[in-house]
Amino acid sequence: MSGIYIHIPFCNRRCSYCDFYLITNLNVTDKYLDSLKKEITLYASHYGNIKFNTIFFGGGTPSVLSHKKFEEIINLLYDNFDLSKDSEISMEANPEDFREKNLNDYGKAGINRISFGVQSFIDHELKFLTRQHTASEAELIIKKAGESFDNINLDIIYSLPSQTLKDIEFSLSKAVELKVNHISAYTLTYEERTPLYKSLQKNLLVKNTENDEGDFYNFVSGKLRSEGYVHYEVSNFAKEGYQCIHNLKYWEYGGYIGFGPSSHSMIDGVRWNNFRDIIRYNNMLSEGILPVEEKSSLTSGQKKLEYIMLALRSRGVDFEKYYELFGNSFKTEYTCSVKELLKHGFAKNTERKFYLTDKGYSIADEIIAKYF
Ligand code: SF4
Secondary structure, eight states, X not given: OEEEEEEEOBOSSOOTTOOSSOBSOGGGHHHHHHHHHHHHHHXXXXXXXXXXXXXXXXESOGGGSOHHHHHHHHHHHHHHSEEEEEEEEEEEEOGGGGTTSOHHHHHHTTOOEEEEEEEOSOHHHHHHTTOSSOHHHHHHHHHHHHHHOSOEEEEEEEOOTTOOHHHHHHHHHHHHHTTOSEEEEEEOOOOTTSHHHHHXXXXXXXXXXXXXXXXXXXXXXXXXXXXXXXXXXXXXXXXXXXXXXXXXXXXTTOOEEEESTTOEEEETTEEEEEOSOHHXXXXXXXXXXXXXXXXXXXXXXXXXXXXXXXXXXXXXXXXXXXXXXXXXXXXXXXXHHHHHHHHTTSEEEOSSEEEEOHHHHTTHHHHHHHHO
């Protein structure tokens, strides 16, 4: 089954490290939602026959919208697509948006998985990241969310300048204590065009070395595994049964349609993306034109590489699926790479799968570049 991604490109303010496509003018949300609805109905005529079982509201910060807006969009999606009744419906959210809003209302609107951009439980780290909530505020909201949702993710960012293992341990322990079933833990990245990157260029801060990052990564993975979380993608950890079904579609080569500016889609090996510009997006849809910037079909070589790359970063290459997709045996095609990776303890084999070990996970990108 396939997934639906909805991009909500609004935030109250841009964080210093963020380069997602978004705007901070919240006065245009209604106009945007009209365009979004148009885009959804235009696609329905093409893809009404595909079965879907996930909706993911990402951003930006979807929680800047009221629960009523979610209800409208979810209903529209159900009216226009073959969406299973028990679909996973996720929403990204920022703690500060729930100072006044009621989380329960979002549950009633159809959201059944909530992903909080918490990033840290240490106030000075939140300040450094220019986040708008405090640690105690996040804690309170997450506890409240636990009353309405059992499927909760926390995003955590680590490897901040001068951060210690003790600091990382503190935030992770707090997340575990709050009994959330999913944790996404990312290293801080310095994306060009962000204020954080500019500070780095001006030597106003010092980036951790690759060795430090490797140590932090191993620490985070070890800690979360020891707390009973399954490490099912390079940066993602979940209690058994709580893996994000939507994100697994990206990582396991499933189909997905993205709506909204900057969103990406892939159905049957055809990939396309929308313009990263809300004005253009609105204008095109007001004329009944799909706001697609680029569309391409992957060659079989590209498909293969992409499948392997995604699979190795998550739950591994599934031999049967590989054969189904490409008509060849993975083990025969990559005999040398497989042997080398097994020999060095970077990977393991089962009857059904070839997957990276923790040692391999920590250098997944290098392995993929070198061996495939
Ligand atoms: S809240 Fe999230 S999406 Fe918005 S600016 Fe910050 S990091 Fe980016």
